[in-house]
Amino acid sequence: MPDISREQVRHLADLARIELDDAELDHLAPQLSVILESVASISEVATDDVPPTSHPLPVTNVFREDVVRPSLTPEQALSGAPAVEEQRFAVPRILGDEQ
Amino acid sequence: MSTPTELVDYDEALASYDPAMGLEVHVELNTATKMFCGCPAVFGAAPNTQTCPTCLGLPGSMPAVNARAVESAIRIGLALNCEIAEWCRFARKNYFYPDMPKNFQTSQYDEPIAFDGWTDVEVVTADGTETFRVEIERAHMEEDTGKSLHVGGTTGRIHGADYSLVDYNRAGIPLIEIVTRPIVGAGDKAPAVARAYVAHLRDLIVGLGVSEARMDQGNLRADVNLSLSPAGSGTLGTRTETKNVNSFRSVERAARYEVSRQAAILRAGGSITQETRHWHEDTGVTTSGREKSDAEDYRYFPEPDLVPVAPSREWVEELRATLPEPPRARRSRLQQEWGFSDLEMRDTVGAGALGLVEETVACGASPQSARKWWLSELARRANETGTDLAALPIGPVDVARIQALVDEGKINDKLARQVFDGVLAGEGTPDEVVASRGLAVVSDDGALGEAVDRAIEANPDVAAKIRDGKVAAAGALIGAVMKEMRGQADAGRVRELIVERLS
Numbered sequence: 001m002p003d004i005s006r007e008q009v010r011h012l013a014d015l016a017r018i019e020l021d022d023a024e025l026d027h028l029a030p031q032l033s034v035i036l037e038s039v040a041s042i043s044e045v046a047t048d049d050v051p052p053t054s055h056p057l058p059v060t061n062v063f064r065e066d067v068v069r070p071s072l073t074p075e076q077a078l079s080g081a082p083a084v085e086e087q088r089f090a091v092p093r094i095l096g097d098e099q
Numbered sequence: 100m101s102t103p104t105e106l107v108d109y110d111e112a113l114a115s116y117d118p119a120m121g122l123e124v125h126v127e128l129n130t131a132t133k134m135f136c137g138c139p140a141v142f143g144a145a146p147n148t149q150t151c152p153t154c155l156g157l158p159g160s161m162p163a164v165n166a167r168a169v170e171s172a173i174r175i176g177l178a179l180n181c182e183i184a185e186w187c188r189f190a191r192k193n194y195f196y197p198d199m200p201k202n203f204q205t206s207q208y209d210e211p212i213a214f215d216g217w218t219d220v221e222v223v224t225a226d227g228t229e230t231f232r233v234e235i236e237r238a239h240m241e242e243d244t245g246k247s248l249h250v251g252g253t254t255g256r257i258h259g260a261d262y263s264l265v266d267y268n269r270a271g272i273p274l275i276e277i278v279t280r281p282i283v284g285a286g287d288k289a290p291a292v293a294r295a296y297v298a299h300l301r302d303l304i305v306g307l308g309v310s311e312a313r314m315d316q317g318n319l320r321a322d323v324n325l326s327l328s329p330a331g332s333g334t335l336g337t338r339t340e341t342k343n344v345n346s347f348r349s350v351e352r353a354a355r356y357e358v359s360r361q362a363a364i365l366r367a368g369g370s371i372t373q374e375t376r377h378w379h380e381d382t383g384v385t386t387s388g389r390e391k392s393d394a395e396d397y398r399y400f401p402e403p404d405l406v407p408v409a410p411s412r413e414w415v416e417e418l419r420a421t422l423p424e425p426p427r428a429r430r431s432r433l434q435q436e437w438g439f440s441d442l443e444m445r446d447t448v449g450a451g452a453l454g455l456v457e458e459t460v461a462c463g464a465s466p467q468s469a470r471k472w473w474l475s476e477l478a479r480r481a482n483e484t485g486t487d488l489a490a491l492p493i494g495p496v497d498v499a500r501i502q503a504l505v506d507e508g509k510i511n512d513k514l515a516r517q518v519f520d521g522v523l524a525g526e527g528t529p530d531e532v533v534a535s536r537g538l539a540v541v542s543d544d545g546a547l548g549e550a551v552d553r554a555i556e557a558n559p560d561v562a563a564k565i566r567d568g569k570v571a572a573a574g575a576l577i578g579a580v581m582k583e584m585r586g587q588a589d590a591g592r593v594r595e596l597i598v599e600r601l602s
Contacts, residue, residue, distance in 0.1 A: 015396055017195045054188060054401030060409040063166035066130050069137030074147045077155060077267070086248075087146040088264035091197040093249060 003033045104384065105363040109355055110287070112327075112362030118289040119335050120282045120354060121324035122233075124300055126275045126310050127243060127317065128171050133271035134242040135162030135205060135405075140273070142316060146266035154271035156201030162404055164189075168273035169212070170418060171309040172240045173410060175275050176213025177419050178303050179235045184212050186409045189240070189402040197265050198244035206276075208399040211239035212408065218303070219427065222295040223449040224288060231292050234280040245270040275309075281335060289325075290354035297321050298347045298451045299426060301489075305454055306423040314345050315490035321350050323378075325357040327365060336361075337371040341385050344378045346487050347451055353378045356385055380485075433457060437466035450478055452488050455495055462499030472498050476519055493522050500529045513586045514538045540589045544596065547580070547588060551596045554579040565601040573597050 006025045009032060013020045020028065046052075071077075074087050083090035133140050136153035152160035176183050190208035216235035221228050245267040277300065285292045301319055304312040312319045326338035339361070341353045361371055375388035424432070430453065434444045437460070447453055452473040459469035473488060477498070481488050501518050504510045510518060510533060521532030533539055541547055554576045555562045564572040573594055580593045 015193075015195070015398075054403060055406050057406065060186070060407045062164065062406050063169065064132075064137070064163035066132050066165050066167035067137065068132050068139050069151075071138045071149050071151050072155075074145070077147045077150045080157075085264055088248065088266050089147070089197070089200075091263050091265055093261040093263045 004029050004036060104360055105367070106356075106359040107362040107366060109359050112358050113287045115330055116327035116336075116358070116362055116365065117283070117286065117330050117332070118354075118358055119326050119328065119338075120279075120285075120289055120293055121338070122279045122282070122293060122296060122350075123322040123324070123340075124277045124297060125243075125320045125322075126175070126277065126300075126304055126312065127319070128168055128273040128275065129308075129310050129318075130165055130167050130171070130273055132165055134165050134168055134240070134273040135271055136160075138271065140271075142311075142318075144268055147268060149268040150270070154200075155267060156199075162205065162402075164405060164408065165273060168240065169408060169410070171273070171307070172212050172238065172275050173415060173418050174307050174422065175277070175304065175309060176216065176238050177415070178307055178422055178425075179213070179216040179218050179238060179277065181213035181216030181235055181238060183410055183415045184210060184214070184408075185412075186210075186407055187212050188407045189405045190399045191402050192241075193398045194396075197263060198247055198270070200245070200267060200270065204242060204244065205402055205405070206241035206399075207239035211237035212410075213238040218296075218299065220292060220295045220299045221427070221430075221448065222288060222291050223445055224291065228445055229288070231282075231285060231288075231295075233282055233292070233296050236278045236280045238275055238277045241274050241276055243269050243272040243274050283335075290351040290358070293323060293354045294347050294351035297350050301347075301451075302426055302454055306426070306429070313489065314347070314487065317345070320345065323350060323353050323357070325354055325361070326371070327358065327361045336365075337373050339371065339374055339376050339385075341376045341378050342388065345380065346485075346490070348485070348487065349378060349380060352383055353385060356383065360385070437470075439466065439470070443470060446474055450474055450488060452478070455488055455498075458495035459498045459502075462496050464499040464502040468502045468505075469495075469498065472502065472515075472519075476516060480519075480523065491523065492525060493519070497522050497529055504529060504533065508589055508591070509533065509539050511540055511586070511590065514540065538587065540587050541584055544592075547584075547593060547596055550580045550583050550588070551576070551593060551600065553583070555597070555600065562601055565597065570598065 006029050009025050009029045010020065013025075078084045078087070078089065081089045130140055132138060133154055136151050138149045138151050138154055141149065153162055173183055187207060187210035189205050190210075191203040192206045192208070193203045195202055214237045216238070218233055218235065220231050220233050222231055245265045246269050248264040248266070250262065250264060279296070282289065282292060297319075301312045301314070304310050304319070310318050314320070321344045323341045323344055324338045325341070326336035328334045328336040339357060341357060344350050344353050357376075364371060372387070376385040377388050378385050423429070430444070430448065433453070439447065447456055447470055450473070452470075455473050456466065456469045459473070460466050477488055477491060477493065481491055501510075501515050504518070505512060505515055517536060517538055518529050518532050521527070521536055522529055526532050526535060558576060558579060561572050561575045565576070576597050577590055577593050581588050581590065
């Protein structure tokens with residue numbers, strides 16, 4: 001498993017909207033490499049006859065009926081918001097980055 | 100981009116380049132609840148009144164898949180002649196943007212519930228009706244995002260930094276994203292094919308009853324991917340993805356605009372940037388959004404909080420049996436039932452009015468009267484306001500009622516137009532408009548009789564002709580009476596009164 005480069009960490013930080021300075025990048029890149037190496041050791045035991053698993057239980061089709069359940073009140077929904085305006089969550093604007 | 104964009108004339112662009120298009124259409128399902136929680140999925144509620152820990156992404160909350168949404172997804176897939184996955188999973192699409200409080204959207208990635216389909220689209224061109232087969236790559240399940248309201252210094256409403264206000268009522272409403280394979284070989288008709296495809300999809304979705312499919316309300320949203328390649332090269336160029344295209348007409352306009360814009364760049368020796376572009380309805384142009392993220396930037400991975408969806412073949416076949424008749428079969432059946440000529444049918448389909456006419460007929464109007472109102476009076480008004488017929492604030496029930504009022508002799512065609520004005524202006528139902536505007540035709544013999552007497556007195560020559568048996572001359576007197584009654588007289592009754600008096 002190759003080391004994680006500083007540039008890769010910078011890109012990840014951009015995607016995660018975290019600002020990291022050069023010292024932090026130098027500090028984090030080797031740490032992430034270690035984590036990746038540890039996780040990668042799983043691939044040593046997972047041979048071709050072991051299918052990748054996304055869920056520990058062998059069940060499928062767990063559905064909910066399309067029946068309305070009570071929502072939170074707007075007061076409850078907004079109670080954890082750092083800022084509220086017009087019964088909406090007020091958040092910093094991220095320019096030109098709409099999905 | 101603030102610099103004015105160079106454009107190449109559309110026909111000129113098509114002489115040198117072949118367009119390839121891909122369409123992504125998001126359909127908001129009309130389930131009672133959201134995709135992964137029991138919050139209501141109703142349009143237009145007060146902000147943040149339809150949220151819960153799950154759709155707000157609060158710690159410890161767990162999603163649960165809406166059975167009806169899965170059923171609708173399978174039915175859409177079947178209607179598009181897709182294969183239905185025997186086993187598929189949801190995936191997390193990770194991105195940080197405040198429209199999704201979880202910091203990921205639960206979607207499907209490499210295991211869509213439906214894939215490898217096709218649908219035949221009829222395109223009305225100057226040469227007649229042509230059929231294009233549009234291949235469907237996939238249809239997958241996902242959830243809608245919240246709605247952001249951008250405020251700040253630029254709008255003048257607030258001093259200081261820009262920020263956004265977010266309403267999460269829409270976050271989590273079930274969406275089906277339908278993705279086509281590249282549509283190639285349509286040449287100069289590509290934009291028309293795009294429009295026809297979206298209109299066709301809407302008819303199909305409405306037929307299935309799985310969504311309101313109103314583009315103006317955002318139930319149906321189209322993204323138009325378009326690229327150009329040198330004519331005859333058979334290659335695919337770099338594409339742009341135009342978002343926010345919210346009417347059939349705009350789908351066609353946005354595609355034409357991108358053809359002209361990209362051709363100008365390519366002809367000048369430039370290259371196309373792969374990016375998201377925004378469509379501006381008012382100015383008819385697209386502007387640069389962001390550079391498109393690579394799929395790997397979304398760090399998709401299987402959603403660990405949900406188990407796989409594995410629709411049994413029995414269930415799929417049960418759902419197949421619930422499909423409505425295919426659009427083409429429906430069109431030929433309706434044409435026969437309504438007795439429309441090929442031309443009338445083509446115009447009706449071309450105007451996107453097939454379903455509207457059908458519903459109007461179901462409400463009791465004759466097919467010809469339904470067609471007349473939607474394709475003349477209402478098409479003209481939709482054109483004036485730059486919207487689609489379905490987006491007009493008037494529905495089949497109203498149109499059928501107005502025609503019924505005409506049939507009952509309560510109003511005539513001329514007054515009917517004023518009733519349309521009133522209903523479109525939000526003055527209420529046709530009956531309310533007739534009452535509030537005082538539009539009923541006068542068939543009361545007292546008032547009409549007096550007007551008839553005055554008309555006879557004022558036109559003695561005409562009256563003499565009618566007395567001599569030339570009943571056809573009555574038209575002049577009817578005209579005089581109508582003028583006096585400002586169009587609100589029952590013409591049939593006026594004729595009877597004239598003949599009674601002069602025979």
